[in-house]
Amino acid sequence: MNVRTRFAPSPTGYLHIGGARTALFSWLYARKMGGTFILRIEDTDRERSTQASVDAILEGMAWLDLGHDEGPFYQTQRFDRYAEVIEQLVESGHAYRCYCSKEELEQMREEQMARKENPRYNGLWRDRQDETPPAGIAPVIRFRNPQTGVVEINDLVRGKITISNAELDDLIIARSDGTPTYNLTVVVDDIDMQVTHVIRGDDHISNTPRQINIMQALGFEPPKFAHLPMILGSDGQRLSKRHGAVSVMQYRDEGFTPQALLNYLVRLGWSNGDQEIFSREEMIELFSLEAINRAPSAFNADKLLWLNQHYIKTLPVEELEAQLQWHLQAQQLDVSNGPALADVIDAQRERAKTLVEMVAISRYFYEEFAEFDPVAVQKQFKADTADNLQTVHDELAALSAWQGEPIHAAIQAACEKLGLKLGKVGPPLRVAVTGSASSPSLEITLELIGQARALARIQRAIGFIRATQF
RNA sequence: GACCCUAUCGUCUAGAGGCCUAGGACACGACCCUUUCACGGUUGUAACUGGGGUUCGAAUCCCCAUAGGGUCGCCA
Numbered sequence: 001m002n003v004r005t006r007f008a009p010s011p012t013g014y015l016h017i018g019g020a021r022t023a024l025f026s027w028l029y030a031r032k033m034g035g036t037f038i039l040r041i042e043d044t045d046r047e048r049s050t051q052a053s054v055d056a057i058l059e060g061m062a063w064l065d066l067g068h069d070e071g072p073f074y075q076t077q078r079f080d081r082y083a084e085v086i087e088q089l090v091e092s093g094h095a096y097r098c099y100c101s102k103e104e105l106e107q108m109r110e111e112q113m114a115r116k117e118n119p120r121y122n123g124l125w126r127d128r129q130d131e132t133p134p135a136g137i138a139p140v141i142r143f144r145n146p147q148t149g150v151v152e153i154n155d156l157v158r159g160k161i162t163i164s165n166a167e168l169d170d171l172i173i174a175r176s177d178g179t180p181t182y183n184l185t186v187v188v189d190d191i192d193m194q195v196t197h198v199i200r201g202d203d204h205i206s207n208t209p210r211q212i213n214i215m216q217a218l219g220f221e222p223p224k225f226a227h228l229p230m231i232l233g234s235d236g237q238r239l240s241k242r243h244g245a246v247s248v249m250q251y252r253d254e255g256f257t258p259q260a261l262l263n264y265l266v267r268l269g270w271s272n273g274d275q276e277i278f279s280r281e282e283m284i285e286l287f288s289l290e291a292i293n294r295a296p297s298a299f300n301a302d303k304l305l306w307l308n309q310h311y312i313k314t315l316p317v318e319e320l321e322a323q324l325q326w327h328l329q330a331q332q333l334d335v336s337n338g339p340a341l342a343d344v345i346d347a348q349r350e351r352a353k354t355l356v357e358m359v360a361i362s363r364y365f366y367e368e369f370a371e372f373d374p375v376a377v378q379k380q381f382k383a384d385t386a387d388n389l390q391t392v393h394d395e396l397a398a399l400s401a402w403q404g405e406p407i408h409a410a411i412q413a414a415c416e417k418l419g420l421k422l423g424k425v426g427p428p429l430r431v432a433v434t435g436s437a438s439s440p441s442l443e444i445t446l447e448l449i450g451q452a453r454a455l456a457r458i459q460r461a462i463g464f465i466r467a468t469q470f
Numbered sequence: 471g472a473c474c475c476u477a478u479c480g481u482c483u484a485g486a487g488g489c490c491u492a493g494g495a496c497a498c499g500a501c502c503c504u505u506u507c508a509c510g511g512u513u514g515u516a517a518c519u520g521g522g523g524u525u526c527g528a529a530u531c532c533c534c535a536u537a538g539g540g541u542c543g544c545c546a
Contacts, residue, residue, distance in 0.1 A: 048546090205541075271484070
């Protein structure tokens with residue numbers, strides 16, 4: 001059997017973390033099984049669906065590189081098909097017209113609540129097809145749900161779930177304007193698209209028995225279901241805007257690599273023993289629905305950060321270089337006038353947790369810094385620092401080959417002349433050429449900055465120290 | 471409230487009845503490395519929700535309680 005999975009977001013907002021993980025798991029399973037991954041846009045709610053949201057979702061999927069094999073299909077383009085199925089259900093007696101108005105239904109619900117009953121449609125029109133319908137009211141169409149028996153879901157992650165049909169009321173499958181609703185479109189699409197595995201958030205569990213009933217009324221075997229536990233915010237509450245970055249693209253903006261996000265997401269609710277790091281290929285190879293956890297998990301920003309750092313440390317330079325372009329643009333850093341970006345990445349990759357940070361700590365390679373970091377100045381610049389720097393400056397100025405080795409030797413030579421240890425000479429020199437207290441090792445830093453620039457900065461520091469009079 | 475689901479360190483998790491003195495990872499602390507910041511290495515603190523069963527033996531199986539989550543729309 002050819003496995004076919006689908007990701008079916010509704011375009012009412014951006015692609016968020018939970019949606020991204022659902023997409024990832026669906027995608028992984030399809031890839032793992034050599035199957036097909038379908039993208040379907042569930043835009044039947046004309047009020048709330050927007051093209052901007054569709055674009056945002058597509059952009060998020062593209063950034064994560066979760067490519068689909070079929071689609072994107074838009075439900076709004078399949079209304080004829082849904083109408084056909086709805087008609088078929090009415091004809092076969094599996095559905096009926098209901099003339100209750102929204103107000104009546106609202107009242108019904110309130111009365112039921114007042115009587116401490118469960119709010120549900122009371123089946124008023126279920127057996128009243130013969131009566132002449134009230135004039136001037138556009139009916140909705142309801143599915144005639146079985147009233148007895150149970151629906152069993154053999155969920156691939158949770159095992160057997162049993163729901164009694166007595167708990168289910170007759171849901172609306174077509175609105176009074178004739179447009180289909182969610183539970184109908186999902187069923188029709190999953191049938192038409194021959195979806196074999198429905199992998200989705202467990203907030204859909206309660207819809208599942210209804211969909212199975214509709215599917216069976218249509219004469220089809222339901223697909224297999226795998227309901228994923230929710231992702232909670234760091235406080236254990238439902239994920240929402242107040243937890244900070246919820247949109248996938250916001251993680252890009254904040255300097256995360258898609259590799260880190262994907263790796264983080266795959267470990268949220270799924271595991272393969274003690275393994276923490278998964279390449280795309282490993283995920284595909286090792287993934288299984290059986291290993292998915294049943295309990296919801298809380299989002300932990302620290303761990304994501306750690307993973308991001310891991311990928312910044314280990315990803316091929318070319319990959320990071322490509323990802324960095326967007327951030328250079330966003331932070332307006334022109335790297336055309338300075339060392340090769342690849343060299344800077346290699347020098348900095350162990351001290352940046354995000355790409356945003358990477359850009360921020362690499363500015364001094366490409367442009368002059370406005371001021372010396374005051375804290376570093378206070379710690380490193382003393383009365384005799386100017387003279388020491390002058391000695392270092394002269395040694396460096398004499399260099400004809402501006403490379404790590406000779407630079408290191410020159411600094412050593414200066415230390416010997418001064419009778420000082422590197423620990424005394426190095427730190428002030430670093431502040432002088434970078435403006436800050438931290439940077440890669442001095443010889444690499446100096447090499448990348450370049451001789452002319454480095455010497456000028458040392459002079460500037462000497463001037464600054466003399467003028468300040470420590 | 472009804473129905474459904476879930477329950478191991480602060481967090482993500484390993485654990486399929488004896489391998490558990492409960493392992494790993496993040497975070498946090500200490501130490502080592504070190505020209506800074508980092509990286510890295512070593513190490514420490516820290517958990518089976520509670521109660522009943524079943525069994526020679528239970529984190530693991532069953533029941534109850536408790537807690538958390540989801541759903542109860544002419545939203546998806």
